[in-house]
Amino acid sequence: MGKCEQCIIKQFNSLKSLTKDELVRISNCKTSHIIKKGTVIFEEGDAINGVYCVKDGICKLSKLSENGKDQIVKMVVKGQLLGQRSLISDENSNLQATALNDMEVCFIPKSEIIADLQKNPKFSFDVLKEMAHDLKEADDIIVNMAQKSVRQRLAEALIYIHNSFGVNPDGTLSVLLSREDFANIVGTATESAIRVLSQFKKEGLISTIGKQIKIESIEGLKRIE
Amino acid sequence: MGKCEQCIIKQFNSLKSLTKDELVRISNCKTSHIIKKGTVIFEEGDAINGVYCVKDGICKLSKLSENGKDQIVKMVVKGQLLGQRSLISDENSNLQATALNDMEVCFIPKSEIIADLQKNPKFSFDVLKEMAHDLKEADDIIVNMAQKSVRQRLAEALIYIHNSFGVNPDGTLSVLLSREDFANIVGTATESAIRVLSQFKKEGLISTIGKQIKIESIEGLKRIE
DNA sequence: GTTTTAATATGATAATTGTCATGTTTTCTT
């Protein structure tokens, strides 16, 4: 099994602020996992006894409602940590995590991480920075939900996914999402998301290859009002 | 001017985790301010060079859109800190803060707080907990915006304000908000908020004394679907 | 390779919410 000290992934998250000794200790108690696409990593209400460091793949954090919809609140990709918030508040999860493709993760038990958070100020300040960033993004989503149309929100979601998660060699978005996922990101009905994507296609703003989406004009999407 | 060491307000926020020495140092460089109702404390884009500790009063954190609406993202009351997020991310504010009634605040310069954050792990862990809580609340708002009707959201907002900020002796909500503020919390048009409040009144769920609102049936509001 | 199932697509219609107009009440100003 790989060692945390040598793992390149940690460069991308707050684990980089741990000392070598701390990393060795964590390395000894972490467990590696392969998670298949579609697997629910944890559900709303679950007690999460640690954090996941995502080495590969991507997952969605969402919340289910009674009527069967689930709103996607955030996507967590390679390099990021999963489960930080619940860990820190010492509460059960308020969200569900589901793998969007095959993932490779390391699970670090709560006890180890909490000890470091309370002793290593550089580490906790780093986690704090990540959380502050997440909070800003969440605030922006709230404002968008309140002030923008489905059309605008979907255009912005496409740009966000394009910029944050990148594209395949053929230019299609590297994160493959169902139309339902798009609807759940934007906070609309699946049919509405499909309809708007069809419009974008007609207008030449995007093109599709199967369910893959390729952005043809970022500028065009940005101009949508 | 009052001294931080003796200030009771700090019991309610993360400043309680500072040592006596740290508090004395902060006390020497803080400044006290009286802020009149309606005053904009800081605007979107402003660099905030510190945090405000709210000793009395309440303010709203909101974001303006081009069309003149501003979505309220959070309300900050007596005992809480204001401006933490921007301070930590070292970015200009993404939100505007406006006093909802007369306020009394202490301003603590950035340099002092940052030093403590990086040296006192107990303090930074405490700030982390507050931020984790804020993030959870933000996630919940996103989900509500996506999955619930204006009617439901307004009912929940009333319950939230009732439970979090309390009531006057006559039972009316202690935080006096305009109908426009309610609309901006819920993320709807002012007229829609007014209409729904009128319905609630007809249904006997609330009563009004001028613009003051009194909840007559929390259970009734909770039952709204 | 065919059947079955799930995902995508689109039309028709209903429900929700926003916008504009206008009137009333309250609050502020002088």
Add this chain to the structure above:
DNA sequence: AAGAAAACATGACAATTATCATATTAAAAC
């Protein structure tokens, strides 16, 4: 106290979005 301004209220209508029905296509199972 009178006038002006702001906030509140409500009706009429328009725009947006959701829901239901029903194809069509793609993926999965056998």
